[in-house]
Amino acid sequence: MTRLKQKYGLLIIGIALGIAYGLVTRLVFGQKATLASVTYLFIIPTILGIIPLMFADNDKLKSYKNIIFIPWLTVTTFFLTMFLFGIEDFICLLVLAAPFFILGTIGALIYRIVQINKQKSKGKLLTLVLLPFLFAPIEEYIKSPSDTYNVTSEVIIDTTPEKIWNNIVEVQTIDPKEYNSGFFNSIGIPRPISATVDKKELGGQRIGNFEGGLMFIETITEYDENKKVSFDIKIDPSTVRQKVFDQHVLNGNYFNFVAATYELTELKNGQVKLTLSSSYQLTSTINFYGRFWGDIILTDFQDRLLNVIENRCETKE
Template sequence: MQIQSPKSIGILLGTLYGIFMRLFVELLDTYNLSSLVSISFMFLVPVAIGYIRIHFEFKSSKTLTKRQMVTIAWQPIFVFLLVSVITLLEGSICVAMALPAFMLFASMGGLLAGFIKQRQTKNANRPLLSIALLPVLLSPIEVNYLHLSKTYEVTNSIVIEAPINRVWQQLANVSTIEPQELPFSLTQLIGVPKPLEANMNATGVGAVRTSKWQKGVAFKEVITDWQPNKQMLYRFEIDPDAIPDDALDKHVKLGGEYFSPLYGGYALSEDKSGNTILTLKTTVQDNTNFGVYSRIWGEVIFQDFHYSLLTLMKNRSEKPLVAAISHF
């Protein structure tokens, strides 16, 4: 592939545009004029990247199918994100969360380039410049005037073949979690640290439960409701400055500016067979402007995390019973 070819130029310029915008937006963020966690960067920048790629592809291919416009537009996206990871501009968690949106909106940019190409043969560079500048022009407005903070609750349950009192004993203090005790999960795949243990300094309302994760992550859960064998509720107390910078990407850091769990807790009930139904819920605050997209990711991540913890509690609660039956 020759660097002078329209294909190479489109990939190169699309990648360079993405890197430039990544650095430029971070610079503007210091003056409260832009943000990487914004519609302008998350959705409009990939539109421009896709547009750039297809704009130059048309210089060698007179016609492109819609499928080609959609898929070819991904090429500079992949290169841009790969460079971002290699140069430590972004961590694996942010890249994984951004990738679906970047691919979708790059495809929209590619289709837009095709639409404009069909209707405008002269001054073809003018729309390209306008689209490339659009994120820069809109970002200050969004950052200063658009605030779509929202709160939602994620709830999951599991049936445990053990009495309630046995399950309750597993909740407050969680001894060291061995790697094989946690099922493989999406959160592990994208780089979220695994939980290691949790310890209570007392029992009852006001007690503090300290959770520790890998990579030095630790946070407190202050008990707000304590009903033995019924429920244990808590509010999160998270100091983002106490979480190591390399543990979680700064844009999704727990207790940070954009994303934080507020409340959580376990509830226990009994089914007709005498098994325990253990429910885990977490109330999450989302301060991004991403709407449905961030809600989907929040649901995916917390449900995945809930599944890991509930499975741990199930296996630990059922293990003594299995051992006793086997011994008998």
């Protein structure tokens, strides 16, 4: 044990300091430590990969296994700590995983090259830990672009347009047994429960109810019976759960649902193609990354909802 401490003691201290640094930055930045922050998503992971290696000797730095293992161990333990203390939800960590593991490794590799070849003072390199605190205020003054993205899903149903229409304008309560919950539902994405409409015409208000009490307030903007219905979407902020992911995304300033459209197309074989298109807006300096996850999660949601509608419409009365 003594020999182990002598050999790896400083490195273990470095890993512990890396984890502590990650927790401090997360707590200091608070709500600004979002999935749309360049500082939190790109700069901090890079530094997190560097800190433990500042306590490794050159022999350990020469091993490429250590360049991967040490940052990954640091990030994994950091994530586990945040999850256990309720600082981040599992879905948040899933979204953060790729940047933290990849950039942590890149940071470690850069440090290895610089330290072995240049023998830079570790004291000077430690000033890197201040970089997020210097860049974050600057990032706030950078105007974030707003982009709107569309996600489309479709299904072919062997039934009449009228029956489909009666299952999309209003949606009767969806029993958990008829909804094929998936991975994203299991880690926190709420499943749809029902939808009600006060009047089936332009200007009508449609209320979408989701698991956990979340409510979408939707205004009908296009209404062509048995053919097409569109509505704007607003989230009732008072119904957003206190979960970290929900507060980051649904009550944040960078993600907004915009609209949704159901469109029915009669096919020659007597079947009907039902298309569901949804649009959402991202406002950040890293919209490309938000879009990656937005498209995946929203496509999964739409496909599962259409599956419920298909099963309901094809059920023999």
